[in-house]
Amino acid sequence: MVQRKTKKKKAQLPFRLNILFFIVFLLFSVLVLQLGVVQILNGEEFQEEIDKTVKENTEIPVPRGRMYDRNHNLIVGNKPLYSITYTPAKGVTAEKRLKVAEKLSRFISMPKEDGEYGVTERNKKEYWYLNHTEEAKNLLSDKEVEKMDTSKEYNTILKRIKKDKIDGFTDKQLEVMAIKKEMDQAMTLTPHVIKNENVTPEEFAKVSEHLDMLDGINATTDWDRVKPYGKTFSNFIGSITSQSQGILAEKENYYLSRGYKRNDRVGKSGLEEQYESLLRGRKEKIQYTTNNDGKVIDSEVVVEGQRGKDLVLTVNMKLQKKVNKILREELKAGIQKYPYKNRYMNDALAVVMNPQTGELLAVAGQHYNRETNEFEKAGLKALYAAHEPGSAIKGATVLSGYESGVIDIGTTFYDAPIKIAGTPEKSSYSQLGLINDVNALKRSSNVYMFYIAMRMGGDFNYERNESLNFDPSAFQEIRNYFSQFGLGVSTGVDFPYESVGYEGPNPKAGNLLDFAIGQYDTYTTLQLAQYVSTIANDGYRVQPHFLKSVRTPVPHEEDLGPVYKSVNTQVLNKITMEDKYLNRVQEGFRRVYQEVHGTAYSHFADKPYNPAGKTGTAENDIYEDGKKIMEAENHTLVGYAPYNKPEVAFAVVVPQAGVVLNQHPTSKNIGERILDSYFELKKENKSE
Structure with a gap:
């Protein structure tokens, strides 16, 4: 019996073990199956997660x-x-940037301005915070921290850092702050310049040798x-x-x-x-x-x-340099010859362009600084400083008269002083007698232009010392004609800014007469250059360009x-005036330069390049403390050459010259020398 019991126990033990082994087998099978699923189905996904890169x-x-x-x-x-x-990597902390800045400061020095490194009080507080983090955090209570987000917590701590904590930093510490200040401005994976001015070869070499210890730093070229x-x-x-x-x-x-x-x-x-x-x-x-x-x-x-x-x-730098020199020398000569009368003459401006293409060959200006007694470049004034041009615009006035029908070729007026009731007498620089349209340009008759203005204003029967019949719309009519030449409107120059001048605000009869002789609205030197180019170019107004x-x-x-x-010639408009009228004005301009009694004859009569153009003088009253102390003049000159096939046009403006006409013709001297220089350079280029 004992033996049977023993056998029975022996028979039961393997069975239990088998059950246990079977359970273990099932568990291992499930584990292997799961591993298989992970390895086969999701293995690549999980491996990518492990090895994830961006x-x-x-x-x-x-x-x-x-x-x-x-x-x-x-x-x-x-x-x-x-x-x-x-170039910062993702997630770089302020502490890491500071450590890099400290290392970098061993190899480079940061520039100083007025003995300072340009660090702010906040930069100093941030530096102190990073070096005394525990002490800084104790500036807030636990209750305060619970109510704040991270940003507010940080900014509150900075506010509570007392001034005595950030006093007494050494130059080296300030330099580290300056480096970190630049590093803080860098965006992730975007290079930011820490220093690119006066980096010495030694600094460049030292940084290059230690790039392995300067995370994100690079020595390159800018x-x-x-x-x-x-x-x-x-x-x-x-x-x-x-x-x-x-x-x-x-x-x-x-x-x-x-x-x-x-x-x-x-x-x-x-x-x-x-x-x-x-x-x-x-x-x-x-x-x-x-x-x-x-x-x-x-x-x-x-x-x-x-x-x-x-x-x-389009600019010719040789001509540009010559024009600057001419302006400087002639402005200086005018000031020195009449130091008292010319005490307000500080600028001389010039524009030289190709009238057929609009190419700007030289744009220059000189300003005399009376405090330093030195000349300064003022070329931009040719684009944004507007002045009354005087008689230089009389070509546009005569053409307006033709087109409006108030005069025709050969129309004559008697040049004698004009007197309108209740206004001062107006006249030309001398009494010219009976004069026609073309000689009115040649001799620069103001009175002839007054008759055009009066007729355009509605009065064809002027009587001395009587009132005029006057229609104020004549101002806009003349401005519409003038705009076809570029006067009072944008020239279209390829530059960020230009002025279009100033329109006089008081449309009364006397001002219309002043308008007709260029002593009311104002224009820039560039506008005057485009205007004379339009006349030279048979009425085609082209866009000036650099x-x-x-x-x-x-x-x-x-x-x-x-x-x-390539930039092609851009024609902005063709003036709506008959060619015969334009030819008449061109002839008047030729006589100004080439015939006896022409207002520029003494400067251009013997020139081989066949020039034409128009002079201008506009009166300016100078006031000090509300009192008129003297009369000054804007001296202007526009011109082009050769007359029969123009290749160069120019405009010159010398504002507020204090001398009377022809005492010192600064603008004429400048214009003469500009054309001489242009054709001399042209000759040199041909011989090279």
């Missing part, structure tokens, strides 16, 4: 396009600079604009923002919508601004691969960078690439 793109700025004059002389180029940049002609034409070239300025705040939305980054350098004035889209170039696009820790593990150039397109301008062509950049810096775009 690919992100960043763009590297490229040098801007260059600018050349019409003869392919370099006006604006790029100068390479050493540059220290910082660029700056260089102008071989110095200040000549520099105001028209304009300027660009610095790396620290980035895009212009007032145009932020405009630039961001066009793919710019906030720290991109852009043109902020002049032609740099006007042609920003061409000069900016195509950024180099780099794709960075980062792991879960935010570290960059790979990079690849996906779009090759290309510097901006090159611009060939850009001649755009070139595709090529690798060799000294070479110009193929033409990307």
